[in-house]
Amino acid sequence: MICATPLSETGPRALSRVLVLSLALIGAGAQAQEASTPVTEPDTVPLIEPSYATALIRDVLAAVNHGNCTGNYTVLRDHAAPDFALANDPTRLAGLFTTLRTERLDLLQAMVVDPVILQGDLSPSGQELRLTGYVPLQPRHVSFDLVFGQEGRRWLLLGISVGAFDPIEPPPAE
Numbered sequence: 001m002i003c004a005t006p007l008s009e010t011g012p013r014a015l016s017r018v019l020v021l022s023l024a025l026i027g028a029g030a031q032a033q034e035a036s037t038p039v040t041e042p043d044t045v046p047l048i049e050p051s052y053a054t055a056l057i058r059d060v061l062a063a064v065n066h067g068n069c070t071g072n073y074t075v076l077r078d079h080a081a082p083d084f085a086l087a088n089d090p091t092r093l094a095g096l097f098t099t100l101r102t103e104r105l106d107l108l109q110a111m112v113v114d115p116v117i118l119q120g121d122l123s124p125s126g127q128e129l130r131l132t133g134y135v136p137l138q139p140r141h142v143s144f145d146l147v148f149g150q151e152g153r154r155w156l157l158l159g160i161s162v163g164a165f166d167p168i169e170p171p172p173a174e
Contacts, residue, residue, distance in 0.1 A: 048122070048155075053131055056155055057115045060146055061135070064162055065107035067093065068100055080157035081149050097162075105164050110135040110142055129155060140164040 048056075060076075067073035073093035077085045088096075117133040127150045135142045147159035 048120075048129065050117070053117060053120060053129075054115055056129075056148060057117075057131060057133075057135075057144060057146065058111055060157055060160065061107045061110045061142070061144065061162070064097065064100070064160075065110075068097060068105065068107070071101070073097065076157075081151065082156075084157055084159070100162065100164075103164060105140070105142065107142060107162075109137045113137060115144070126150070128158070134165075136167070138167070141167055 059079075063076040063079055067076050071094055072090060074090045077088055077090055077093060080088075113135055115133050115135045117131055119130070119132040121130045122128070129148045129150070130146070131148075132145045134144065141164065143161070143163045143165060145159075145161035146157065148155035149158045150156075
């Protein structure tokens with residue numbers, strides 16, 4: 001499914017004027033199985049370490065950037081989960097990322113600027129991870145919504161949404 005809709009409100013910030021490019025796998029969540037690891041607190045599920053989440057985000061954005069620069073998205077596809085690769089050949093990915101290439105969005109800056117993670121969700125089974133947020137770059141911020149599936153000890157890309165938006169002014173302090 002391809003979606004080009006702006007992200008709705010996320011926490012206290014509204015990400016307006018977002019150009020979003022989405023790739024989703026049909027039934028990505030249907031594959032997850034319940035883990036038998038007990039949770040120490042009844043209503044909390046441990047999330048991955050923040051620096052590792054940052055590394056995952058940067059890894060995906062680097063692959064998108066390389067694809068944008070070369071027009072070849074083979075590395076992004078081959079670095080993702082097998083179901084993602086089957087659903088998205090390099091030609092399809094190139095077509096879906098046309099807007100980002102046309103805007104000449106430089107994602108290299110995202111390798112040195114810490115992303116702002118607005119939401120990080122780990123599925124109850126611990127097999128899927130969703131990271132949503134943005135990288136505060138100039139002249140435009142880069143939004144991301146990434147879904148990963150755990151395969152062995154690795155997190156592999158299941159779904160991706162990347163876009164750009166003008167920086168949002170913080171609300172005035174009261």
